[in-house]
Amino acid sequence: ETGVTQTPRHLVMGMTNKKSLKCEQHLGHNAMYWYKQSAKKPLELMFVYNFKEQTENNSVPSRFSPECPNSSHLFLHLHTLQPEDSALYLCASSPNRGANYGYTFGSGTRLTVV
């Protein structure tokens, strides 16, 4: 079992729906990240959390709302999304803020907005 678990693996939602993506890590890491991976685009960092506090928001639209209740769990709340938001959303964690030891990634949630 991967150290970073994401649920659901696949999600189809309408533009008026509200849904949430969940990420859980069992590695004792203190930093967690949300990435967006669209077709033919580089991986885009969305949010960074360190010790439950958001330390970075890369100009992400407000229809994406992250939540980090503790260092082991990270959520991404979605509402009134657009079709162009369809992508693979990847969660990652690292021992502390900073990528010098690399990140551990989950398997992602494949989101389709219809």
Place this chain on the structure above:
Amino acid sequence: AQKVTQAQTEISVVEKEDVTLDCVYETRDTTYYLFWYKQPPSGELVFLIRRNSFDEQNEISGRYSWNFQKSTSSFNFTITASQVVDSAVYFCALSDQGGSEKLVFGKGTKLTVNP
């Protein structure tokens, strides 16, 4: 600003061929870290290697090898005797002080190994 370029978008080889995936990076820092990740169809990014800027020794791990050359700002990845299971998207990434130690990824190279 930091940047990672993977010029090869897609590569297709026949099983048992050797294949090299190119990675060129840009950074103003003298201390930085380079990574390779593999993304199979399942979606998860799997860590392959981490290399710091002070260690230019090439590394070999089974059929995988990495060639780090600071003079050309390159960190290339070679798979020897490729196998079908090597089919995946491979990402090169950089972390440096100037980028607040975040991982910056290249666009990835899709490798297809045909039987």
